[in-house]
Every structure is written in C-alpha cells, then in structure tokens.
Amino acid sequence: MWWLARGEDSIPAGSSWLAPAEAERVAGLRFTKRRTEYLLRRLVAKHAVAAAADLPAEPAALRRIDVRNAPDGAPYVLVDGAPAGLHVSISDRAGWAVCLVGTAIVGCDLELVEPRTPGFVRDFLTADEQRYLTVVADRDAAANLLWSAKESALKVLHTGLRRDTRGVEVTVHDGQPGGWAPLSISTGEGTTFSGWWRRDGRFMLTVVGKAAGPPPRALEDPDVLTAAVPAHSWLDQPLSRRCL
C-alpha cells in the first residue's frame, strides 16, 4: 500500500487531464469549494495510480485514468476504460488531499488538527473514546485522530457517515511525530480492523485496511504534509467563474 499527497496549487489548468465522465461531473459543480476539492481528489488519485501502475503522469496521460464512484460513493479506477486492479481511497482537507493506493481494500482520511466541541465529542465518540480524551496530553489532536480513524473505517465498510460513528470504536497506540503509529478499530459486528496514523504539522492522516498490513509507503516525500499550509482559497470566490 502506497500513499501520496497533493496541494491545490498543483491542480492543472483546463480539463485536458480529466476523463470525459470526470469533466462532465466538474461542469455540474457550481461552488468553487466543491469543484476545487473534487479536482484535487482526482489529481492526487490519478498521480497515485500512475505512480503505482508505472504509467506516465503528464496531463494528457492522466486522462486515461478515470476515477469514478460506485453508487455508495466509494471510488474505483478505470485505466483506458478497464478496471485498473488497484484499490484507492481519497480524502481532502483544507487545500490538501491524500490518496492511498494498493491491491487491498483500504480507507483513508485527512483532517486538520482543530478544536472539537464538547457536543461533537459527546455525539460522535463512544464512552471509551471520550475517556481516552481525558488522559491524553493533546486533546484536539486526539479528538481529530479518533474522528479521522472512524471516517477511514467507515470508508472501508463503504457506508460512510450513513452509519453511526459510535458503531466503530478506535483504539490508539502511541507513535512518534512524523511517522506511522498503529491503531485498531472494532465494529459492533465483532470485526477488528488494523490501521495506521500519523501527525504531520497541522494535519492528521489515518489509514484503515480490511486486512492487517505494514504501514503505507510514501510514493514521494513522506514529510510533505509537515510544512503544508492549510488553504481555504475558495472563500475568495465561492461561486465558480463558469457560473458568474
């Protein structure tokens, strides 16, 4: 399993790098935030697939890689119209996106480390997770880690937030800043998933696999998120230029 991150500054101009179905989807996105996030998720996924499958990554070649969504929202990849034989999971937050790619089913989630309200903790975390927050040194980091791991697990399960977030419980194991540390997730059905987390600068990244495996390997610089600056560029122009 490999991972890759991209910032929104890397999004190419124009739409020649998009597969026809992707370009059609973008054309229907009126709001800059949704449009930019969609493009950024496509870019990071295409670059990750190109690197993992040893395909060229210039804009015209990226068009061959089509990152689609199943009816439940889960992503899947076609290359030249045929299944790529690779699983991906994609997540974006504050102008940055991450893609996990490999041959096993995986979920990933990128979060900003930011304050979470007592109401959020009460409504979305289990009693044991809430207790964990009372003993950690950095409550905000831990709350975002728990939330991110839940989202990763719910992506593996393909339910997303249709499922109660308290129906999966996260156990965090200690780690070093800038590296991967283990975590585990138990579901109400008695299944346990293994995963990994890392804190880089302002960001928290989690990965959960259907099967246990080693930590993901970076396709490029593993420290890219350490100095990444969160961006909210869409605030300057909430409506896409195409809609003005």
Ligand SMILES: CC(C)(COP(=O)(O)OP(=O)(O)OC[C@H]1O[C@@H](n2cnc3c(N)ncnc32)[C@H](O)[C@@H]1OP(=O)(O)O)[C@@H](O)C(=O)NCCC(=O)NCCS
């Ligand atoms: C999956 C979900 C938790 C991700 O939410 P998020 O934190 O806002 O967004 P992220 O950037 O981390 O992830 C987005 C990506 O998750 C993936 N995803 C969406 N639904 C998924 C699912 N059911 N299973 C696995 N992955 C999923 C997609 O790849 C999506 O990016 P894409 O649409 O560009 O392909 C959320 O979208 C969700 O719960 N969806 C299901 C519920 C739903 O459909 N609600 C309708 C909202 S209008």
